[in-house]
Amino acid sequence: MSAGLTAARPRLALAVLMLPTLLVSMDMFVLHFAVPELSADLQPSAVELLWIVDVYGFLVAGSLITMGTLGDRIGRRRLLLIGAAAFAAASVLAAFSTSPAMLIIARALLGMVGASLLPSTLALIRTLFEDERERGIAFGVWVAVFTSGGAIGPLVGGALLEQFWWGSVFLLGVPAMALLLILGPVLLPESRDPHPGRLDLPSTAMSLLAVLGIVYGLKRIAVDGPDLVAALAGLGGLAVGVVFLRRQRRLDHPLIDLTLFGSARFNLALVAQLSVNAAWAGTYLFVTQHLQLVAGLTPVVAGLWTLPGVAAGVITSTLVPRLRGRLRPELVLAGVMAVSAAGCVVLATAGTGIGTVVVGAALVMAMASAIVAVSTDVIVGSAPPERAGAASSISETSSELGIAFGVALLGAAGAAAFRNVLVGPAGIPDSALGTLGGALDAAHGQPGGEAFAAAARAAFLTGMHTAAWVGAAIMIAAAATALVLARRTPEPQLQPLS
Structure with a gap:
């Protein structure tokens, strides 16, 4: 590899990492304009429609801690590539869903694998740029792309809906993830914790339940106002979170380093x-x-x-x-x-x-x-x-x-x-x-x-x-x-x- 290409490799790798960053952000908002056509086609109930829209964000939030630690253990590049392949497959499943239940499952899978992509991209940026100033700029680029995805998603979704059916909004991720699978092994370095220890499964379950409970409770308050269900969900999430943190103090290889x-x-x-x-x-x-x-x-x-x-x-x-x-x-x-x-x-x-x-x-x-x-x-x-x-x-x-x-x-x-x-x-x-x-x-x-x-x-x-x-x-x-x-x-x- 030439000296020029070696010097440019971190920046090329950063460009590759922006593919999943953009897609995960876009997928949080790309569905908004598709809701009317989707509702007419699949005929979801009001509750099913809420889950179709919300389950992606819930699973992203709830799975981040587990996925970030999993990347430290098995390798961030490996998890990123596995997540990219799974994201593409789940996108196809969502695009061709034939029932509300099928679409909810597909959106849930997209949320879980989306959570595997975000921490991996940030951790790999940490590996790629040792200089503090360059690393700060790289994180700024990451935020800029993620922010752009939130705005681009609805606009691109609206443009696609003028030409194609509602499922087309999910297929945006397939070519981007395919490109990541091709370029990732060439440009991205592998990095992991050399002494990761065993992944504590009870901790992964507790982290998911804690975040989901808190987020669901807060979202319910925002939509319906304070009620018993919101209080139980939020307080239940906080209680599980307290137990989770206490467990981390006792583990030799905790999910979160306190x-x-x-x-x-x-x-x-x-x-x-x-x-x-x-x-x-x-x-x-x-x-x-x-x-x-x-x-x-x-x-x-x-x-x-x-x-x-x-x-x-x-x-x-x-x-x-x-x-x-x-x-x-x-x-x-x-x-x-x-x-x-x-x-x-x-x-x-x-x-x-x-x-x-x-x-x-x-x-x-x-x-x-x-x-x-x-x-x-x-x-x-x-x-x-x-x-x-x-x-x-x-x-x-x-x-x-x-x-x-x-x-x-x-x-x-x-x-x-x-x-x-x-x-x-x-x-x-x-x-x-x-x-x-x-x-x-x-x-x-x-x-x-x-x-x-x-x-x-x-x-x-x-x-x-x-x-x-x-x-x-x-x-x-x-x-x-x-x-x-x-x-x-x-x-x-x-x-x-x-």
Whole structure:
């Protein structure tokens, strides 16, 4: 191999790793526009449709810890290639599903194998780039691609649905995974823990149940409000999580190395990831509704108006990590979180026009991408190379929990403010006062419906403002925590800014 090709190999390998990163992200959102056609074809019940949409994300979140540790044991490249082959097969199964149950199973399989891909890509980046600054930039590229996938997925899905049947949205992954299977063995190095120990199966089951219970409970609160089922699921998940952590302390080869949490910088990075994903996901929930139900845009046009935020996120996630080694991570995180809080404040002042909403959402999304890039570098870089997969899974799990927490907390705060402000006139059922969509549907064709619809939109703005202020408070608290930690942590050797 020539010297030039040897020098370029890490960058070529990074490009290969972006294939599964993009596909896993796209698959989280690509189904959204396909739901009407899918429903007409397969005739799922309301419960089955919810599971078709949600089971992928549930299994990704619940399987990350197990898959990250499994990669440390059997080899990250090996797990990545096995996952790629399984992802392609499950995509075909989903595309040609003939019943709701078959599609739910296929989506569940996609979630499990998707969870095997993400920690493997991050752990391999840790192996490919030994230089801290180059590694930070590489993680920024990873975040940029993952962020782009969330925006590209619905748009590509919508384009495919104009030409083909609903199953075509799943076939996007097949050629990409085939290319990964061809190039991966050539360009990607193998890496693993040289002394991995035995995989503790009870721990894998407990980690899955703990995360699934917490995520399901939070999601149910966001959709239906607090109830007994949500409380039991969330508390059950937390209880299993406590037992899981206690078991890890007793094992010679734990699923999660708890000594990682002894680093204040590691913990700050986790808090930053959880906080910014909570603020982003919670406010984005209202932004998408505002663009469609208040501003009156179609789903496709509303999706296009979110692209400025995606573009800003791509820029910040690749530029901000370049400060690695020049400014302390705590100061970088504090500054970026402060800007994210400012974005939430912008959303808290938005009216019915889309300009302020787009600017505020773009600020929050851009800063979220930057924080995830920096915090991922800190989390994965803090772990010894042999535990890179486990550290990557902790990072990804923190993000998933942050998203679920943000949707539940900010969603509940905004919904409560919406209900407190909106009062339905005679003829409007109380059940229509829970969401803006329900209120607008109930107002259609009713006497005084236009006035009620206007009141509902005004009440929605109150709810969005409330949620945005909660997001701003979260980010300000996290930024203050970072500044306090910066004062208490010994200053590392930094490179000059010139």
